[in-house]
Amino acid sequence: MSATDRRSFLKTAALGAAATWIQPELGALYALPSGKALRVGLVGCGRQGRAILAELAKIEGVSVTAICDTDERRLSSSARRAPEAKAYATHAELLEANDVDAVVVATPTHLHVAPTVDALKAGKHVYCEAPLAHTIEDAKTIATAARGATGVFQAGFLGRSNPVYKLARSFVRAGAIRDVIAMRAQFRKKTSWMTPSSDPAREKALNWKTDPTISLGLAGEFGAQQLDVLQWFTGRYPEAISGSGAVNAWADGREVADTISCTLEYPEGLRTTYEATLGNSLGGTHEEIFGTMGAVRLAWTHGWMFKEADSATQGWEVYANRQSFHNDEGITLIADATKLAAQGKLKEGVGLPEPPIYYGIWDFVKSAAEGADVATGATEGLRATVVGILAAQAVSTGERVEIDPKLFEG
Amino acid sequence: METVRLAAQAMGTRFEAVLVGDDAGFLRAAAEEALELIEDEHARLSRFERDSVVSRVNRHASSGWVGVDGDFDSLLSLCDELVCATGGAFDPTVTSEAGACWKEVQRDSGRVRFLREGVCLDFGAVAKGWALDLAREALLEAGVEMALLHGGTSSVLALGAPPGEEGWRIALGSEGGASCLLKGASLGVSAPDGEAGGVGHVLVPGTGAAANEVSLAAVVCESAAWADAWSTALVVLGEELEPCNGMETAFLLSGEALDCSVGWRGDQAGAFRLP
Numbered sequence: 001m002s003a004t005d006r007r008s009f010l011k012t013a014a015l016g017a018a019a020t021w022i023q024p025e026l027g028a029l030y031a032l033p034s035g036k037a038l039r040v041g042l043v044g045c046g047r048q049g050r051a052i053l054a055e056l057a058k059i060e061g062v063s064v065t066a067i068c069d070t071d072e073r074r075l076s077s078s079a080r081r082a083p084e085a086k087a088y089a090t091h092a093e094l095l096e097a098n099d100v101d102a103v104v105v106a107t108p109t110h111l112h113v114a115p116t117v118d119a120l121k122a123g124k125h126v127y128c129e130a131p132l133a134h135t136i137e138d139a140k141t142i143a144t145a146a147r148g149a150t151g152v153f154q155a156g157f158l159g160r161s162n163p164v165y166k167l168a169r170s171f172v173r174a175g176a177i178r179d180v181i182a183m184r185a186q187f188r189k190k191t192s193w194m195t196p197s198s199d200p201a202r203e204k205a206l207n208w209k210t211d212p213t214i215s216l217g218l219a220g221e222f223g224a225q226q227l228d229v230l231q232w233f234t235g236r237y238p239e240a241i242s243g244s245g246a247v248n249a250w251a252d253g254r255e256v257a258d259t260i261s262c263t264l265e266y267p268e269g270l271r272t273t274y275e276a277t278l279g280n281s282l283g284g285t286h287e288e289i290f291g292t293m294g295a296v297r298l299a300w301t302h303g304w305m306f307k308e309a310d311s312a313t314q315g316w317e318v319y320a321n322r323q324s325f326h327n328d329e330g331i332t333l334i335a336d337a338t339k340l341a342a343q344g345k346l347k348e349g350v351g352l353p354e355p356p357i358y359y360g361i362w363d364f365v366k367s368a369a370e371g372a373d374v375a376t377g378a379t380e381g382l383r384a385t386v387v388g389i390l391a392a393q394a395v396s397t398g399e400r401v402e403i404d405p406k407l408f409e410g
Numbered sequence: 411m412e413t414v415r416l417a418a419q420a421m422g423t424r425f426e427a428v429l430v431g432d433d434a435g436f437l438r439a440a441a442e443e444a445l446e447l448i449e450d451e452h453a454r455l456s457r458f459e460r461d462s463v464v465s466r467v468n469r470h471a472s473s474g475w476v477g478v479d480g481d482f483d484s485l486l487s488l489c490d491e492l493v494c495a496t497g498g499a500f501d502p503t504v505t506s507e508a509g510a511c512w513k514e515v516q517r518d519s520g521r522v523r524f525l526r527e528g529v530c531l532d533f534g535a536v537a538k539g540w541a542l543d544l545a546r547e548a549l550l551e552a553g554v555e556m557a558l559l560h561g562g563t564s565s566v567l568a569l570g571a572p573p574g575e576e577g578w579r580i581a582l583g584s585e586g587g588a589s590c591l592l593k594g595a596s597l598g599v600s601a602p603d604g605e606a607g608g609v610g611h612v613l614v615p616g617t618g619a620a621a622n623e624v625s626l627a628a629v630v631c632e633s634a635a636w637a638d639a640w641s642t643a644l645v646v647l648g649e650e651l652e653p654c655n656g657m658e659t660a661f662l663l664s665g666e667a668l669d670c671s672v673g674w675r676g677d678q679a680g681a682f683r684l685p
Contacts, residue, residue: 029470047446054454054463057479057520073551083480084520191446194439198553252435301461351460353469355453358461 026163026336027353030362032061038369041066041100041124043091043115044107045078048129048357052104053081055358059365068094068115071202091115095122102151102368104361105129109221110214113138117145125151125368127361130158131224131385134216136407139385143410146378154364154374155381159229159287161359163335164303164352168296169233171305171333177291178311180270183230185287187222187276192250193258212255216392218276219243219260222285224388227264228380229287229298230272237383238264238272240402243394249279260395264387274391297330301352304330321346382410411573414438418445420452421538423562429549430556430572440552444545444559451541454482455533457505467522468530475521485533485540486517492536492639499643501615505532508618538565539598539638546634558592564599564641567634568592582628590630598637600645601626614646621646 032038040056042049045067056062064082068091069075075087088094094103095118102125105115109131116128126146132155133139146153159165172180193210197203209215216224231237241264245257258278263271286299293311297304306328307313319341321332332350334340340349352359363375376384386407394401414437417426425448429437454463463482470476478486492500493512503510507528514525524530533540538561546567549557557569558578568578570593577593590597602621614621627644631637 027469029474029476047450051450054479054481057482058466058477060475060477079480080484081480083483191442192435192438194435194442196436196440196443196552196554198436348460353460354466355461 027349030059032059032365032369036061036369038062038125038365039065039099039101040365041068041094041103042078042082042085043068043094043103043105043119044111044129045069045071045074046106046108049074049104049106050078050081051355051357052106052361053078055355055361056104056365057082058354058358059362061369062365065099066094066097071205091118095119095124098122101125102127102364104364108208108214109216110134110138110208113141116142120145120149120151120153123150125153125364127154127156127364128381130156130228130381131216131220131388132381133385134214134220134389136386136389139382139389140410143378143382146381152364152367152374153378153381154360154367155376155378155384156360157225157228157232157376157381157384158300158356158360159225159298160232160380161363161375162300162352162356163359164301164333165229165298167333167335168298168303168305172233172289172291172296176305177289177294177296179292180234180289181292182270182290183234183272183288184290185223185226185230185272185274186283187218187226187285188281188283189278189285190249190281191278192252193278194252210254210256212396215256216388217245217256217260217395218258218278219245219262219274219391219395220388222276223262223274223391224384226285226287227272227274227387227391228384230289231384231387232380233289234266234270236266236268236270237405237408238266238387238390238403239405240265240400241387241391241394242400243391244398245395249277257395262391262394264391296333300356302350303333305333306330319346321350379410383408412437414441416441416445418449420445420449421456421541421561422458423538423564425538425541425559425561427545428558429554431554436552437554440549440554441557443552444548444557447544447548448541448561451537451544455485455537455540457530457532457534464531464533471515471522471524472527472529475518475523477521480520483517483520483522485536486515486522488540488635489533489536492636492643496639496643496647498615499646500535500639502531502533502536503529504535504615504618506530509616511615535600535642536635536639538562539567539596539634539636542567542596542634565634565638566592566597566599568595568597570594582626590628592630595630595632596634596637597628597630598634598639598641599626599628600638600641602645 056064064085067078067082067085068088079087103119104127105112106129112128112133116126119126132142195206243262245260248259250258261275263273286297289296294307323330334349340346366372367374390401412434414429414434417424427441429441431437456462457464467476489502501512503512510529514529516523542559545559555570560566566580571577577591579589579591581589627641629637629640
């Protein structure tokens with residue numbers, strides 16, 4: 001076999017092997033089949049709600065017919081993004097108008113339960129942002145309502161819809177990094193986490209994330225989402241969580257910690273360390289899974305696999321896109337690698353073609369309009385929320401929290 | 411009085427915010443909100459980000475209609491106005507294959523498509539101003555009265571004036587040279603070479619060639635988006651500038667020296683060209 005033939009063979013063989021991990025629809029314009037349509041109402045018009053409106057607008061067959069927020073300014077801001085939608089001050093009015101098939105709940109976490117349960121009772125399909133609730137009781141109420149509902153329910157844990165994460169999970173579960181020995185995740189961003197308003201009542205409402213009576217803090221608001229990725233990858237849920245936190249960056253009288261760390265204990269001695277801060281942005285947001293033959297780093301729009309020197313090299317790795325991190329080199333995880341490589345455009349496939357939230361919304365739309373399997377249902381949503389709530393409890397009390405497995409059964 | 415300064419990286423440059431008021435915590439939160447809006451617009455409008463709305467439209471709009479949200483549609487409407495006002499000297503399709511123009515971007519109630527292959531959108535000449543206008547709206551809604559925001563020093567937006575001053579004094583060009591006073595207004599500055607000098611980055615619509623009519627154009631408008639677009643258009647148009655709506659002041663500089671004391675002001679229609 002000549003050198004050229006060999007290269008060609010390796011490339012073809014590698015791409016064939018990789019094909020099982022490919023998301024065929026990635027990069028295409030998503031649309032509901034002809035004749036299918038979905039009318040969506042948004043409850044909660046903050047930054048996340050507006051981001052969701054942008055994604056809904058991309059999907060042919062979907063129309064945003066209603067938006068809802070108690071805050072007039074946020075409502076009018078979202079009205080510009082969804083100009084055809086009717087605006088409501090309460091979710092009860094939105095449901096009363098009955099011109100939606102599905103409801104997306106993107107209110108502050110402690111306000112998820114009422115619109116979610118009411119919409120489910122009204123027979124609507126519901127997408128509820130993550131975490132589901134700020135208390136286990138509310139989370140269970142939502143999960144129970146979802147299980148008894150006629151409509152589809154999806155919890156907004158986005159790792160499970162992310163094409164790069166799905167690809168990485170396939171690698172990990174196929175043994176590409178061999179035995180998983182430890183996991184780590186971080187959230188780092190320099191921000192005071194405060195929202196300004198000259199109206200004291202409005203300011204209090206907008207700044208729920210720093211209100212210790214209702215906020216889960218960093219462990220709940222970000223940790224629940226990131227830890228769910230690791231739980232989904234390994235199929236394991238923690239047995240105990242230790243944590244600590246402090247106000248190190250923003251000494252403005254707040255009580256909710258701005259810098260935290262947690263250790264989660266999983267079966268068989270597996271540990272995850274989670275750290276988050278609002279005082280520094282180095283490395284941003286990512287999750288890492290360490291195995292005896294390699295590691296995976298996931299950063300929502302991008303993912304990489306790092307191989308140990310003594311691990312077996314697959315043929316396709318010769319042609320893979322790589323990125324250097326100081327002394328390490330990561331193989332870029334590209335979800336539609338086969339097609340792109342065949343076109344000589346592998347480099348153009350680095351990074352997701354849509355924001356991560358798009359894939360969660362698309363999964364929901366597909367389930368609601370076409371009956372496709374739900375990406376993250378009530379049980380997974382409840383479990384991930386419980387982990388976030390208990391991690392927040394460990395951080396705020398500084399005590400080790402042992403977890404009753406029954407909590408995951410809902 | 412407290413002064414809070416914050417910065418963020420977006421749109422290939424550094425955005426800075428200076429806010430003045432009584433409560434540093436409040437000012438910081440307001441500055442963060444403004445800069446987050448700018449970061450969000452970067453994520454939506456950068457053609458260098460694979461997952462931006464613009465990249466999505468550029469990938470697919472030659473093959474058919476692409477759905478866009480109301481805010482993106484509003485930006486396209488603004489571009490309609492800007493292209494019309496500048497006689498095409500500002501054109502968001504300027505980085506397309508030669509010959510493409512704004513007329514080949516078709517719109518229909520929340521959808522957009524290109525009339526042929528090779529057309530692409532690039533909001534580089536308006537995005538910073540567009541984002542600054544959104545930031546101003548957020549600052550005003552929050553109750554901020556005194557602020558200066560800029561993106562890469564070429565797009566500047568002023569709210570109110572610093573305590574005891576008539577406005578925010580902005581130097582044009584080198585230190586000690588010309589300056590202008592901004593109060594409740596925006597400044598857009600364009601130069602063929604940009605900050606770094608060298609290869610021209612302002613392109614002439616239709617030909618795609620680097621513009622070199624003037625060495626610098628500076629425009630003051632209420633809207634930062636309009637100031638941005640006009641300053642780019644003036645670099646393209648040079649002496650061919652027609653009287654234009656919306657401009658408070660325009661400085662069109664083709665000489666070496668910058669002396670805005672003799673600049674064109676206010677309700678006069680036209681632009682000033684230094685000797």
